[in-house]
Amino acid sequence: MNTILFISIVLIAGAMAGTIHGLTNLALVEPYLDNAIMIENQALFASGQAEDTPEFWAEYKSYRSWQKEGQVLASAILGTSMGALFGIVYVLSRDALPKGGDLKKASVLAAIMWFSVYLVPFFKYPANPPTAGDGETVVLRAALYLLFIGITGFGVVVFYQVYRRLTKNKRFVAFAGYAALVAVAFVLMPPNPDENTIQTELLNGFRIMSAIGVTIFWTTLAIILGVLWQRLRPDSETNLEHH
Amino acid sequence: MTYIAKKGLDNMTNLSMQVTRSPRKVPVAAVVILGLVFTVGLFVVGFDQGHILSVVFGEQAFEEMYIHELTHDLRHTAGFPCH
Numbered sequence: 656m657n658t659i660l661f662i663s664i665v666l667i668a669g670a671m672a673g674t675i676h677g678l679t680n681l682a683l684v685e686p687y688l689d690n691a692i693m694i695e696n697q698a699l700f701a702s703g704q705a706e707d708t709p710e711f712w713a714e715y716k717s718y719r720s721w722q723k724e725g726q727v728l729a730s731a732i733l734g735t736s737m738g739a740l741f742g743i744v745y746v747l748s749r750d751a752l753p754k755g756g757d758l759k760k761a762s763v764l765a766a767i768m769w770f771s772v773y774l775v776p777f778f779k780y781p782a783n784p785p786t787a788g789d790g791e792t793v794v795l796r797a798a799l800y801l802l803f804i805g806i807t808g809f810g811v812v813v814f815y816q817v818y819r820r821l822t823k824n825k826r827f828v829a830f831a832g833y834a835a836l837v838a839v840a841f842v843l844m845p846p847n848p849d850e851n852t853i854q855t856e857l858l859n860g861f862r863i864m865s866a867i868g869v870t871i872f873w874t875t876l877a878i879i880l881g882v883l884w885q886r887l888r889p890d891s892e893t894n895l896e897h898h
Numbered sequence: 899m900t901y902i903a904k905k906g907l908d909n910m911t912n913l914s915m916q917v918t919r920s921p922r923k924v925p926v927a928a929v930v931i932l933g934l935v936f937t938v939g940l941f942v943v944g945f946d947q948g949h950i951l952s953v954v955f956g957e958q959a960f961e962e963m964y965i966h967e968l969t970h971d972l973r974h975t976a977g978f979p980c981h
Contacts, residue, residue: 656923656924656925656928658925658927658928661925661928662928662931662932665932666932666935677972680971680972680975684971684974684975685971688971688974688975721968722967722968722970722971723971725967725968725969725970725971725972726969726970726971726972726975728968729943729968729969729971729972729973730972730976732939732942732943732969733939733940733943733944733972733976735935735939736935736936736937736938736939736940736943737936737939737940739932739933739935739936739939740932740936742932743929743932743933743936746924746928746929747924747929773977776977777977780977780979781977782974782975782976782977783974783980784974785970785974785980785981788979788980788981789981790981793947793979793980793981794947796979797944797945797978797979800977800978800979861974864975865974865975865976865977868975868976869975869976869977
């Protein structure tokens, strides 16, 4: 295994997928964020914490532009970070993934990780736009979210080991076991403690676009890493020999 | 075709590329480096509330929350808890 090539492929794939995710968010999700922050502004005016003046709006526009640029930068960082995790899992599980090229293997793994560390947690603790969350509960919510992802993510690893040890006609037990684990976690874990008062239309639109964005990220991550691995083969040594 | 050129061509045709898969050894150093990238990146983007910059700016970093504000929009769009 060529270590430097392996690390490079993983980080490049993550950074590229993350940047694509960030640019996609600019079109898909930012309009919803703007609407939600506008509600926050109206609340500030109503409570007297801010004044509806041209100076306020000039500063607001400049601040939001900075935050939108930050969103793209943060997406590249998060993409690199998730790409690193994906690379570790990929190199450890590559031989266990379905036979075929690396594009196929990476796509299968990305689908599993998208499902277990994003989609399942999303149903328990869905994404919320600004104004929906209470700053006082952010640490509790972060802990709950991480714990739930830990359960659904490591649950896959545990039940994959069960799956491997079972004969073909009994493998459904592993799937049933994972489903039972997720169901128990859903019931036992406390709900989001914040009361959500945001308009349903804004909330649902935001969540759908957010989910589409993250799905695009996992798809592009699988494609870029799979193609790069297939072409550059960090797990191979190329020798030129005379016969 | 000159003798040298013909000889070179013969060598080229006899040259075969052999791709050998190295033993299934996962480099521990790579896993450690990538693990660090994952942990630090996730904390910066998803959970920092001033902690990182507090090393330089002290308590002020927790009030300004510069990194939180910079990553604010992604925190919401990627599903991380925020305000």
